[in-house]
Amino acid sequence: MATLIDNGPKAIDINNLAQDDKVHRSVYTDPAVFALEMERIWEKSWIYVGHESQVKEPGQYYSTTIGRQPVILTRHTDGEIYVLFNRCAHKGAKLVGDECGKAKELRCCYHGWRFHLDGSLLSIPLEQGYDGTDFNRDDPDANVQRVPRYDSYRGFVFASLSAEGPDLVDWLGGVASSIDNMADRAPDGELEITGGVMRYEHDSNWKFFIENLNDLMHPMVTHQSSSLTARVVAKKSLGDQPAPPAIEIISPFTESYSFFDEMGLHAFDHGHGYSGGKTSIHAKYSDVPDYNAAMEKAYGKEKVEEIFAVNRHNTVFYPSATIKGAIQTMRVVKPIAVDKTVIESWTFRLKGAPDELLKRSILYCNLINSSANLVGPDDQEAYRRQQTGLESEGADWVLMHRDHGRDEDLGNGHIYAKGSSDLAFRNQYRAWKRYMSEGAS
Ligand SMILES: [Fe+2]
Known part of the structure; x- marks a missing residue:
């Protein structure tokens, strides 16, 4: 029996669209199916991000996407690689604008918040302005967020925006x-x-x-x-x-x-x-x-x-x-x-x-x-x-x-x-x- 999946105003019948030996043409043409694919496949499964050789040295970064979401592959001074959401922790601007490069830190182009390449907060201009407010620089939300899971297989780095699922x-x-x-x-x-x-x-x-x-x-x-x-x-x-x-x-x-x-x-x-x-x-x-x-x-x-x-x-x-x-x-x-x-x-x-x-x-x-x-x-x-x-x-x-x-x-x-x-x-x-x-x- 077909399963109806509620997708807002339009129900998409997954089982009917993809049968054992044929698929409905709308899987290639319907923007609503595409939006659901981004959410349920691309933003859940393991997605290839980049190769470790693109960030060989500490400070190197490479920016790309997972589905619709911008991410950065980095190599921090601890020698480890990280996959971060490409979003400043302050007002959300895309932190890295170019595709790749090398930097001692990642500095937002908008208000100058600075982050280490593992995403942790380094400094904020006129930081004393936050004294006595509800903002806490030790709160994990003050950092650039890491994607829920990432792993490497013989240099090939994959990441998943889902915290759950099989390991790589x-x-x-x-x-x-x-x-x-x-x-x-x-x-x-x-x-x-x-x-x-x-x-x-x-x-x-x-x-x-x-x-x-x-x-x-x-x-x-x-x-x-x-x-x-x-x-x-x-x-x-x-x-x-x-x-x-x-x-x-x-x-x-x-x-x-x-x-x-x-x-x-x-x-x-x-x-x-x-x-x-x-x-x-x-x-x-x-x-x-x-x-x-x-x-x-x-x-x-x-x-x-x-x-x-x-x-x-x-x-x-x-x-x-x-x-x-x-x-x-x-x-x-x-x-x-x-x-x-x-x-x-x-x-x-x-x-x-x-x-x-x-x-x-x-x-x-x-x-x-x-x-x-x-x-x-x-x-x-x-x-x-x-x-x-x-x-x-x-x-x-x-x-x-x-x-x-x-x-x-x-x-x-x-x-x-x-x-x-x-x-x-x-x-x-x-x-x-x-x-x-x-x-x-
Ligand atoms: Fe071909």
Whole structure:
């Protein structure tokens, strides 16, 4: 029986909107559904905030958002990281206006209240004016508030605006191994964000992007004009010469249905999942000189073989972050409105590895993720067309029936299906429905 959830003047029927094998178009188009998603998913679940390497030194800060709320990731003089609400304790002004920087203290631009980077109050101009009043500088409310929970997994910092819910490691579950594999690919076992961020705006709902990453039935169609053209041109001009990195990267997008089927889909609780495993579109990149030697020196031959045997395509940490471990890139989702989303594309350096790998990651982001290059714009066009099509009254349902009922249960919440299955979508909506009905806790 459907559960009616009171959302002010309008009741949103969650169970009817997201069914086992189809979702109602309004999940992508209704501003009231978007507002409820912000409250019950984005402001409850663990959301990716940033990487510890962005705040390596005491005094460094990085400002971002969790759902609709501005937050700051900081490194205090005690060496610890903190995630604070970006709000002055005095009259509420956004404390940090720029995106990142380094400072001995955080000083509000409005009335000059100063705070340590752990949020604690440092000083107030003419503080004696508060003597004998109800204001108490030792009251926790006089500090910049920390978000209820934050934690880091191998340098990846997530935060939750809910005081309750599973801890980060439990919540990550089966996809923590994707972070492990990306970090293990560094001879020093650590990653660091390098350079800036590529940030682009999609005129479409946030879920189109997060669904698309493990949609293995679209590349050979959507990317035909970019990837297949690159293959044909490369074949003509290069003949049997080895393909340059750009061609190695772009060609596999138009592999066959059977190739993508073979990659497979893996789904876990909380909407997480990855595609690929033993193989992926990244599996056939040329060796980078000196990299294998550095890895073998660090880990030994057997362990290195184990690390490189994991070849995943996209891993989704639902709802906010996705990584490509094999190419050391990350994309972060920032929903703005029901039909507007910002996607950030970041690159990582593998500590102890040759710079050639970082160059390849940057090439990947420029070539594939950028709005001004190939492949990414194909996807954006598809998302925008979905947004436009679903705003029509042509039909109510978005279908995800393919291979429904044929998933393989591998135990411990790990579900497997061949790549052409709609498993990834059904799994995301299973989590969506739970969050929207109950909240993350
Ligand atoms: Fe695509």
